[in-house]
Amino acid sequence: MSIRWKHLIVLAILAPLLGLAFGWSGLMSVRASTGHWAVTDWFLHWVMRNSVSARAVTTEKAPPLDDLALIPGAAGHFETGCAICHGSPAQGRPASVMAMLPPPPDLKTVVPEWSDGELFEIVKHGVRFTGMPAWPAQSRDDEVWSMVAFLKKLPEMNAEDYIKASGLHGIGHSGEVSPLPITCESCHAESKLNDGSHIPRLAGQSELYLLNALKSYTAKERPSGIMQVAVGTLPVESLPELAAYYAGQAPAVRQKTAQDPALIEKGRVLAESGRVSDKVPACLSCHDRAGANPAYPKLSGQNAAYLRQQLALFQAGTRGGSSYGHLMIDAAKGLAPEDIDALSAYFSQR
Ligand code: HEC
Ligand code: HEC
Ligand code: HEC
Structure with a gap:
């Protein structure tokens, strides 16, 4: 009996040492080029599926995903943050990423295999050891849900639908829809926005407020995965120019949407x-x-859906913002959901 115990102790010491020696020897291949054995590939995906499904059980209930306000920001972000690996209805996956291990799947075909909660889990947290990134702003579950809403529409989208949804479109001379690289205007062009959008109007907004907002996104003091990616690669010197450009734009004359008087x-x-x-x-x-x-933003004429969303974020304590942001946290505290609806309707029509 005592000999068996000794054997076990020796084994317990030797096994990790052998593991270390194997790692040290360089015999273990980390080459992506040789791929996984079929059994390793199966095992890794099995583990991934189980992990995603188990965690999705605790995901909070999805908000209504057929809300059209969710789509434009997510579609534009898909083009800047996801299509580079997964391709899109307008363009296939680049050859460079097809040599990743595992290669990013064509989402059109795999999205229907996942539930809403599982997609939320994947998009929010990413997938370790695969290159699939986590959502850049972890406190913005509302943005993650908007991406889930977009992903669910993806399987039925053709190239033209996608180009329109993501704001990528320029209209060619003969009226055909043609793709353009994504810019601020792809998402923020006055002509594309309506009261039901979560993307804010910028035209005619206070210049100082716009500059403060851009700075707070780059400093991650105002969490938004969508805007952090959009401004992440800009040189700091360009922020004042962008703020001045939008502050100087004339707001478009808008049709008043029918709202309850x-x-x-x-x-x-x-x-x-x-x-x-x-x-x-x-x-x-x-x-x-x-x-x-001038550090206080104009609200008149802003999209009602955006105002509602931002007031909800102030109440949840996740809006962040400039050094003036605390004023709004106090101001929003006592608002009931019906007040938020009423104020958003009022300011959007003002
Ligand atoms: C750097 C490349 C890369 C980027 C950028 C990327 N992904 Fe992925 N994604 C991957 C890889 C690789 C996998 C495969 C993971 C696996 O096989 O377990 C994956 C898996 C997924 C899956 C699960 C699909 C399945 O059945 O395996 C979804 C959904 C997904 N990505 C959505 C997105 C969204 C939405 C974005 C943008 C916010 C995004 N990805 C950005 C590389 C990327
Ligand atoms: C993919 C779509 C997209 C792109 C591209 C984009 N934005 Fe945004 N922008 C948004 C969304 C969505 C929000 C709201 C984010 C939030 O909830 O904080 C926003 C918010 C903003 C705000 C805050 C406005 C306010 O009233 O507080 C500013 C300023 C802004 N964007 C400027 C820009 C500029 C400048 C660019 C180009 C460098 C740009 N955006 C590119 C979608 C986009
Ligand atoms: C004491 C001054 C003050 C009062 C009172 C106030 N606000 Fe604000 N509000 C601000 C400031 C300052 C900001 C900008 C915060 C930042 O820079 O991040 C702001 C931002 C906002 C925003 C976000 C706008 C955008 O473009 O993102 C909304 C919506 C808003 N306020 C609505 C309201 C409503 C509705 C009320 C009344 C219940 C109200 N505010 C009362 C100072 C105030």
Whole structure:
């Protein structure tokens, strides 16, 4: 019996040493070029599927994924952050990434195999040892869900649908849709935005506010995977130019969308007078008044869906922003969901 114990102890010491020696010897191949054995490939995917499914159980319930406000930002981000590896309906996967191990799959074919919660888990956290990155802003589950909503639309999209959705389109001379590289305008062009979009209008916004916003994205003080990727590679010197460019743009004349007049009236009263019982301040004491601090953004004419989303983020404590951001956290605290709807309707139509 005692000999058996001794054998076990020797084995317990030797096994890791042998493992270390094998690692040290250089015999273990890390070449991507030779691929995995079929059994290793099967095993790794089996582990990945089990891990994703197990964690997806605790994923919070998905918001309504058929909300069209979710698509434009996610589609544009797909082009800048995902198509480089996974290809898109407009362009195949580049030859360079096909030599990765594992190669990134064509998402059109694999997306239907996953549930919404599993896609959320993959897009939010990425997949270790494969090159599949995590979402750059971990606190923005709402952005991750917007990407899931987009992925679910991907299998039915043809090249033209995709080019339009991602804002990549220029219209050629003969009226055909032609792809262009993605720029700020792909997402922010006044002509493409409507009240139902989560992408904000920038035209005519306060220049100082725009500059503060751009700086807070680059400093990661305002979390947004979409905007962090969009401004991540810009030289800092270009930020003032971009802020000046959008501040100087004339806002497009817009059609007023049909909104419930009683809702707008409720928003007006709250914006003008606040509500003392819930410590809600009058929004118009800071926003959209003559002589206001230029660090305070204009809200009038902003998209209702965007206003709702940002107020919800302030309430959740995840909006971040410039050094003035704390003022808004206090201002948004006492708002009920119906107040947020009313204020967003009011300011978007103002
Ligand atoms: C640097 C390359 C790279 C980028 C960029 C990338 N991915 Fe991936 N992705 C991969 C690889 C490699 C896999 C395969 C993982 C595996 O086989 O386990 C993968 C897997 C996936 C899967 C699971 C598919 C399946 O069935 O295995 C989804 C969904 C996905 N990626 C979505 C995205 C989205 C959305 C983005 C952009 C936000 C993105 N990926 C960006 C490389 C990338
Ligand atoms: C892929 C789409 C996309 C691209 C490209 C993009 N943006 Fe954005 N932008 C967004 C979204 C979505 C938001 C809202 C993010 C949030 O929730 O904070 C945003 C927010 C902003 C804001 C904050 C506005 C406000 O009212 O607080 C500024 C400023 C801005 N973008 C400027 C730019 C500039 C300049 C560029 C080009 C360098 C650019 N964006 C490129 C989608 C995009
Ligand atoms: C004490 C001044 C103050 C009051 C009162 C105030 N705000 Fe703000 N608000 C700000 C500042 C400052 C910012 C910009 C924060 C930043 O730079 O990140 C802001 C940002 C916002 C934004 C984000 C805009 C964008 O483009 O992203 C919304 C939406 C907003 N406020 C709505 C409201 C509403 C609705 C009320 C009334 C309930 C209100 N605010 C009351 C100062 C105020």
